Amino acid sequence: MKQHEITLRVRYAETDQMGVVYYSNHLIWFEIARTEFFRSLGLDYSKLEKEKKIYLPVAEAYCRYRAPLRYDDAVSVVVRLKEAGNTRLFFEYDIMKDGKVAATGYTSHAFINGSGRPIPVPEEIRAILSA
Amino acid sequence: MKQHEITLRVRYAETDQMGVVYYSNHLIWFEIARTEFFRSLGLDYSKLEKEKKIYLPVAEAYCRYRAPLRYDDAVSVVVRLKEAGNTRLFFEYDIMKDGKVAATGYTSHAFINGSGRPIPVPEEIRAILSA
Amino acid sequence: MKQHEITLRVRYAETDQMGVVYYSNHLIWFEIARTEFFRSLGLDYSKLEKEKKIYLPVAEAYCRYRAPLRYDDAVSVVVRLKEAGNTRLFFEYDIMKDGKVAATGYTSHAFINGSGRPIPVPEEIRAILSA
Amino acid sequence: MKQHEITLRVRYAETDQMGVVYYSNHLIWFEIARTEFFRSLGLDYSKLEKEKKIYLPVAEAYCRYRAPLRYDDAVSVVVRLKEAGNTRLFFEYDIMKDGKVAATGYTSHAFINGSGRPIPVPEEIRAILSA
Numbered sequence: 341m342k343q344h345e346i347t348l349r350v351r352y353a354e355t356d357q358m359g360v361v362y363y364s365n366h367l368i369w370f371e372i373a374r375t376e377f378f379r380s381l382g383l384d385y386s387k388l389e390k391e392k393k394i395y396l397p398v399a400e401a402y403c404r405y406r407a408p409l410r411y412d413d414a415v416s417v418v419v420r421l422k423e424a425g426n427t428r429l430f431f432e433y434d435i436m437k438d439g440k441v442a443a444t445g446y447t448s449h450a451f452i453n454g455s456g457r458p459i460p461v462p463e464e465i466r467a468i469l470s471a
Numbered sequence: 472m473k474q475h476e477i478t479l480r481v482r483y484a485e486t487d488q489m490g491v492v493y494y495s496n497h498l499i500w501f502e503i504a505r506t507e508f509f510r511s512l513g514l515d516y517s518k519l520e521k522e523k524k525i526y527l528p529v530a531e532a533y534c535r536y537r538a539p540l541r542y543d544d545a546v547s548v549v550v551r552l553k554e555a556g557n558t559r560l561f562f563e564y565d566i567m568k569d570g571k572v573a574a575t576g577y578t579s580h581a582f583i584n585g586s587g588r589p590i591p592v593p594e595e596i597r598a599i600l601s602a
Numbered sequence: 603m604k605q606h607e608i609t610l611r612v613r614y615a616e617t618d619q620m621g622v623v624y625y626s627n628h629l630i631w632f633e634i635a636r637t638e639f640f641r642s643l644g645l646d647y648s649k650l651e652k653e654k655k656i657y658l659p660v661a662e663a664y665c666r667y668r669a670p671l672r673y674d675d676a677v678s679v680v681v682r683l684k685e686a687g688n689t690r691l692f693f694e695y696d697i698m699k700d701g702k703v704a705a706t707g708y709t710s711h712a713f714i715n716g717s718g719r720p721i722p723v724p725e726e727i728r729a730i731l732s733a
Numbered sequence: 734m735k736q737h738e739i740t741l742r743v744r745y746a747e748t749d750q751m752g753v754v755y756y757s758n759h760l761i762w763f764e765i766a767r768t769e770f771f772r773s774l775g776l777d778y779s780k781l782e783k784e785k786k787i788y789l790p791v792a793e794a795y796c797r798y799r800a801p802l803r804y805d806d807a808v809s810v811v812v813r814l815k816e817a818g819n820t821r822l823f824f825e826y827d828i829m830k831d832g833k834v835a836a837t838g839y840t841s842h843a844f845i846n847g848s849g850r851p852i853p854v855p856e857e858i859r860a861i862l863s864a
Contacts, residue, residue: 515674629760
């Protein structure tokens with residue numbers, strides 16, 4: 341099962357008045373992890389959009405918040421490709437701090453073309469993901 | 472089952488280069504709906520935090536994205552209190568555009584005090600929610 | 603001098619751990635005020651982009667923060683068209699709370715076409731703005 | 734004149750439907766550069782807030798947008814401490830891509846204590862900044 345890990349620092353802008361990371365930012369971090377996951381496999385997601393007009397919107401997103409994260413925390417996000425079907429991808433995530441799980445989550449995605457129509461997982465992507 | 476509906480306009484800042492609302496913003500709208508849900512019942516959530524040092528962080532969040540939303544769309548968010556247990560609240564949401572569902576989701580919450588410790592649902596809140 | 607006023611409520615997501623609105627959000631509010639300014643004059647900015655491929659990116663933005671704004675504050679934003687030259691628009695803003703100025707600012711803008719090239723202020727817009 | 738440089742990748746969440754970085758995000762990047770500027774001098778800004786209840790809110794922010802930035806661009810932000818007076822700090826910024834300036838800007842800041850009162854630049858900070 342392919343996976344990738346990124347690290348990031350919590351931005352001041354990501355905190356809220358409770359003094360912790362506001363809960364929608366975890367989804368932004370999931371996305372950064374996906375971008376870097378693809379890059380680690382030699383796939384440039386930004387080119388996929390620009391050159392092939394292939395897009396990978398989110399169909400579902402879930403996050404379970406286990407421990408608060410704070411400004412300037414060094415955080416790692418582990419992303420795992422859990423499933424690569426004919427029409428969708430399914431990713432799982434762990435957000436870690438100091439070796440402990442701060443949040444877990446998942447996203448599912450379907451590929452669409454430039455007209456917004458669903459398309460099968462492109463062959464080049466399937467090849468890379470199943471390599 | 473108590474519920475409340477708000478309307479909002481999609482901000483330019485909420486779009487992404489796919490031309491649609493970026494997927495983490497739906498969670499921000501869920502929160503606005505919760506604030507207004509509480510206000511509609513006579514409960515000022517901001518005072519709860521400020522005066523009573525009672526907080527309602529998110530334990531879980533889920534969103535299913537069914538149709539894209541775009542800049543300047545007039546959107547409504549319906550929030551329903553689905554469950555008010557001894558220690559947690561569970562909300563469901565529908566994000567609607569032109570009478571059609573664009574996204575659905577839920578959040579669960581546990582109350583904590585100023586020290587970050589879990590506390591039972593405060594009596595005053597339980598009274599309002601079960602009225 | 604044309605102007606328009608909008609009101610909004612500070613979102614939880616807009617606060618930071620200092621307990622006040624994070625400083626980049628004021629620029630997002632400026633934008634909302636511009637959208638509604640145009641609408642008040644009968645101009646649908648979203649259509650301008652979609653149907654005419656005319657865009658109005660920001661060339662400069664400035665904000666002076668005078669008083670903190672907090673979660674759930676009812677805030678008004680006044681936008682004034684200060685200058686509409688041949689190639690650029692210049693807007694001024696006041697962000698008000700309880701009748702007092704919380705922030706002031708300005709933005710300047712140049713029109714571009716779908717290829718990203720600068721274009722003169724479109725005639726239809728000039729007509730509306732100088733009406 | 735002390736300065737520091739950071740690099741970052743443009744996040745998908747930071748783009749808008751014009752296909753470029755939305756204009757308020759540059760201010761968030763300025764902040765990240767300030768945090769790392771302080772860290773490069775041995776000053777942990779997060780501790781300053783947490784342990785000393787000293788805060789450095791933004792009094793003014795300005796940005797001039799010269800060239801669009803796009804998703805996944807590798808961007809560097811150079812921050813320079815331009816002035817450290819008795820009561821305020823003044824920073825200048827260059828946002829660079831491929832060796833070219835994409836944006837420039839500045840922020841000014843005043844120190845406040847836990848009660849929100851303005852205080853002189855703390856001695857320990859002055860010492861570090863003028864070292």
